[in-house]
Amino acid sequence: MAEWSLKYADARGEIHQQVAEAESERELRERFTEQGFLIYSIRPRNEGVAQSLRPSGKKLNVEKFLIFNQQFVTLVRAGLPILKSLELLADRLTDPKLSRYIQGVRQEVKNGALLSDAFARQGVFPPIYVTSVLAGERSGSLADVLDRFITYQKLSLSVRRKLLTSLLYPAVLVVLAFGLIVFLVTYVVPNFATLYSSMQATLPAPTQFLIALGTTARNYVLVGFGAFIAGIIAFRVWSKTPSGSERVDRVLMRVPLVGEVWLKYQVAQFSRVLGTLLIGGIPLLQALETAADSLGTQVLKRVLEKAVKTVREGQSLSQSLRAAKIFPSLAVDMIEVGESTGALPAMLSSVAEFYEDDVSTRVMAMLSLVEPAIMICMGVFVAFVLVSLYLPIFSLADSFHG
Numbered sequence: 001m002a003e004w005s006l007k008y009a010d011a012r013g014e015i016h017q018q019v020a021e022a023e024s025e026r027e028l029r030e031r032f033t034e035q036g037f038l039i040y041s042i043r044p045r046n047e048g049v050a051q052s053l054r055p056s057g058k059k060l061n062v063e064k065f066l067i068f069n070q071q072f073v074t075l076v077r078a079g080l081p082i083l084k085s086l087e088l089l090a091d092r093l094t095d096p097k098l099s100r101y102i103q104g105v106r107q108e109v110k111n112g113a114l115l116s117d118a119f120a121r122q123g124v125f126p127p128i129y130v131t132s133v134l135a136g137e138r139s140g141s142l143a144d145v146l147d148r149f150i151t152y153q154k155l156s157l158s159v160r161r162k163l164l165t166s167l168l169y170p171a172v173l174v175v176l177a178f179g180l181i182v183f184l185v186t187y188v189v190p191n192f193a194t195l196y197s198s199m200q201a202t203l204p205a206p207t208q209f210l211i212a213l214g215t216t217a218r219n220y221v222l223v224g225f226g227a228f229i230a231g232i233i234a235f236r237v238w239s240k241t242p243s244g245s246e247r248v249d250r251v252l253m254r255v256p257l258v259g260e261v262w263l264k265y266q267v268a269q270f271s272r273v274l275g276t277l278l279i280g281g282i283p284l285l286q287a288l289e290t291a292a293d294s295l296g297t298q299v300l301k302r303v304l305e306k307a308v309k310t311v312r313e314g315q316s317l318s319q320s321l322r323a324a325k326i327f328p329s330l331a332v333d334m335i336e337v338g339e340s341t342g343a344l345p346a347m348l349s350s351v352a353e354f355y356e357d358d359v360s361t362r363v364m365a366m367l368s369l370v371e372p373a374i375m376i377c378m379g380v381f382v383a384f385v386l387v388s389l390y391l392p393i394f395s396l397a398d399s400f401h402g
Contacts, residue, residue: 004028005114009038017114019138043117060124064095066153068102069146076143083109101125115142128152128273131290135280145280152276156269159356166363170370177378184385186221189214192389206388246298253299261362266297267331268355270304275348284344285312300326317344331355 004025007017022028025042032039068089075085086106093099101122108118116134119125132149136142193211196203203211217224238244253259273294277287285308292304307320318336321327331351338347 003044005043005117006032006039007042007112007114008032010036017112017137019114019116019134060098060101060126061095062153062157064093064098066150066157068093068098069150069153073143073146073150076146082115082142127290127293128277131277131282131286132280135277135282138281148276148280152272155356156272159268159360162360163363166360166367170367170374173371173374177374180378181381182217182221184382185214186218189385189389190218196392202392204388204391206384207391210385210388242298246302249297249299257362257366261359261366263326264328264355264362265359266295266300267327268352268359270295270300271331271348271355272352275345275352278345278348284317288317303327328355 004020004022005017006020006028010016020028020032022031028042029039071089072085075088076082080088083106086102086109090099090102090106093102101124104122105115105118108121109115113121114137116130116137119133120130129149132145133142136145189210193215196207196211239248252262270291274287274291277290278284282290288304288308288311292301292308295301295304303321303324303326306324307317310320310323311317316336316339318332318339321335322329322332334347334351334354335344338344341347
């Protein structure tokens with residue numbers, strides 16, 4: 001059956017909006033008319049949803065969007081109409097971009113659109129959010145559904161912040177080490193080269209190699225820096241294309257240690273999104289599609305697209321994921337137990353928590369090895385530079401003594 005966005009008035013004159021299923025618009029109109037409702041508008045539901053799933057390239061400030069939802073839920077629970085709540089929040093948001101989108105949502109709702117359709121037509125709100133709002137409209141418990149989304153968003157932000165905080169110090173250390181190496185090669189080494197050329201000294205092979213490297217780097221340092229920046233920009237643009245993103249994902253999966261951690265992080269994200277949607281009352285197939293679209297990896301998206309097809313054909317979710325041979329076996333086993341006991345949403349939350357903790361532990365362990373590795377590599381390089389530069393001086397001193 002097709003889904004339709006319906007706006008109607010009851011016998012007391014109150015306006016209602018909901019999503020209903022029917023074979024055709026005529027059937028739906030006749031059904032509600034027979035019940036004594038006055039129909040204002042009926043539109044195909046899939047228009048708004050399809051638009052919400054198109055990649056727009058726009059991004060929201062996640063923290064400010066979370067604050068908006070907390071305020072929105074508070075106003076809705078206080079009994080304020082949705083339109084009035086949107087008007088109050090749109091004028092008071094500190095983020096101009098988000099305020100503009102909320103103004104657009106308010107205008108769509110004012111024109112008779114369902115709230116989920118209004119958010120979908122902006123083309124910027126996450127699919128999981130649009131689907132959650134739809135679930136709230138269907139069940140009549142919008143505030144409760146949004147509360148679950150807020151909880152999910154807080155957990156997701158917490159995990160992301162934890163990972164970023166863990167990566168900050170090693171990143172700074174790498175930048176400083178790289179800066180020191182560039183300084184030695186492009187400034188210190190050429191100065192020694194000038195000194196040795198004036199002395200007409202015979203240079204050992206390591207010193208000749210280092211001086212050739214330093215003088216070449218000094219002449220092309222700006223060109224090299226420009227090429228490096230251009231390469232980063234080109235890589236970022238290419239990696240955002242579907243083929244480029246899939247190639248990067250496959251390379252990451254083959255990297256020892258890193259690939260395993262990356263896959264577990266994606267599985268945790270998928271489990272968290274799918275569990276949140278199922279708890280909100282979204283059917284499994286639609287929840288799977290939304291969860292797949294919420295992931296940032298093309299490889300798992302393709303796996304989940306195949307899983308949607310096989311689940312639609314009658315297979316269980318665990319069988320579909322096991323056949324893909326990408327998901328960790330423990331995650332698949334836990335999902336299978338959740339399906340057999342009828343507690344799939346709770347089990348998905350357990351999967352997410354388990355892998356989030358595992359990823360955090362593994363990242364901390366890997367980063368604890370990065371610092372000494374960087375220090376050792378930098379120490380070896382600095383020692384090579386110093387020994388190579390001072391070898392000719394030692395040779396000259398021996399010749400003077402002789």
